[in-house]
Amino acid sequence: MNSNQYLQAAELHCERRGCKLTALRKQVLELVLRHEGVVKAYQVLADLQKERGAAAPPTVYRALDFLVEQGLLHRVDALNGFIVCDHFECQHESMILVCETCGKVQEVDVMAALNGLRDVAQAADFTLSHQNLMLTGLCKACRV
Amino acid sequence: MNSNQYLQAAELHCERRGCKLTALRKQVLELVLRHEGVVKAYQVLADLQKERGAAAPPTVYRALDFLVEQGLLHRVDALNGFIVCDHFECQHESMILVCETCGKVQEVDVMAALNGLRDVAQAADFTLSHQNLMLTGLCKACRV
DNA sequence: GGCTTGATGTTATACAGTAACATGCGTTCC
DNA sequence: GGAACGCATGTTACTGTATAACATCAAGCC
Numbered sequence: 001m002n003s004n005q006y007l008q009a010a011e012l013h014c015e016r017r018g019c020k021l022t023a024l025r026k027q028v029l030e031l032v033l034r035h036e037g038v039v040k041a042y043q044v045l046a047d048l049q050k051e052r053g054a055a056a057p058p059t060v061y062r063a064l065d066f067l068v069e070q071g072l073l074h075r076v077d078a079l080n081g082f083i084v085c086d087h088f089e090c091q092h093e094s095m096i097l098v099c100e101t102c103g104k105v106q107e108v109d110v111m112a113a114l115n116g117l118r119d120v121a122q123a124a125d126f127t128l129s130h131q132n133l134m135l136t137g138l139c140k141a142c143r144v
Numbered sequence: 145m146n147s148n149q150y151l152q153a154a155e156l157h158c159e160r161r162g163c164k165l166t167a168l169r170k171q172v173l174e175l176v177l178r179h180e181g182v183v184k185a186y187q188v189l190a191d192l193q194k195e196r197g198a199a200a201p202p203t204v205y206r207a208l209d210f211l212v213e214q215g216l217l218h219r220v221d222a223l224n225g226f227i228v229c230d231h232f233e234c235q236h237e238s239m240i241l242v243c244e245t246c247g248k249v250q251e252v253d254v255m256a257a258l259n260g261l262r263d264v265a266q267a268a269d270f271t272l273s274h275q276n277l278m279l280t281g282l283c284k285a286c287r288v
Numbered sequence: 289g290g291c292t293t294g295a296t297g298t299t300a301t302a303c304a305g306t307a308a309c310a311t312g313c314g315t316t317c318c
Numbered sequence: 319g320g321a322a323c324g325c326a327t328g329t330t331a332c333t334g335t336a337t338a339a340c341a342t343c344a345a346g347c348c
Contacts, residue, residue, distance in 0.1 A: 061306075125283070128280075137273045166296090198298090202338090205335090
């Protein structure tokens with residue numbers, strides 16, 4: 001799926017969910033797409049300023065929050081960053097693997113394996129939300 | 145284990161690992177212990193200032209980083225906070241459950257359940273580090 | 289004593305995120 | 319058409335989180 005296809009699909013996805021991927025939101029999504037892996041809010045802000053002049057933090061944060069809500073982006077807490085989710089259509093639970101060395105990020109599906117964790121949480125009287133796990137380790141390239 | 149016992153055990157733990165739980169570090173650890181659940185760095189800083197006058201952010205962050213490295217504290221990325229780990233002695237992999245509603249945090253052991261995730265990561269050519277999972281959901285009290 | 293090493297102090301600043309209010313703009317309802 | 323509403327965006331100012339860089343201090347070693 002190329003960038004344009006993605007944006008089109010994203011637009012449809014939003015419509016189906018009863019909200020609008022406005023020009024600004026689309027532009028922010030596009031800026032995130034342009035980077036590989038994790039992007040920081042202030043990076044997006046800088047990019048946005050290059051493209052449309054003045055822009056303040058709230059502009060970017062609002063768009064990013066929206067995109068996360070729609071499932072188009074994931075927030076990576078450990079890095080204060082955001083990554084594109086490229087399978088927002090399907091119900092999924094994914095695990096986000098963050099390489100300690102190079103910082104690269106990949107997302108893998110993990111529906112089945114999560115059940116074990118869900119059981120443990122349940123035993124502790126805790127109900128897991130639908131969510132994305134974030135785990136750290138070493139990616140193939142950084143493993144010696 | 146009460147607070148004093150904990151601090152003593154922590155001191156020993158550090159010595160065994162070839163480093164020192166200095167007076168400052170001990171004081172910071174104590175301040176974290178005093179709170180239930182997650183504490184913020186700047187909260188600790190404020191507490192520290194009350195006890196010893198002037199103190200700047202790096203003082204606290206350095207101590208907190210040290211304590212995390214030694215396994216005495218866990219960082220809770222999603223909340224920009226820290227919690228005490230009360231079983232730093234044993235090799236463990238734990239899952240930290242953060243309630244979306246009340247923000248309370250609990251830590252449960254999850255050695256076994258993690259293996260499923262490890263397998264999935266391995267299949268994606270990714271080696272998980274020894275780590276603590278952080279998951280969100282609803283605790284018993286907040287579930288209606 | 290003089291040197292090294294690691295911990296702490298200090299100053300300044302970078303980076304992350306939000307509150308609060310103003311403005312614009314399309315829809316609906318009359 | 320135009321009033322009223324709701325939502326997106328713009329703007330200002332601020333709060334909160336974290337670190338770089340350099341200065342100082344204290345303990346151990348030769």
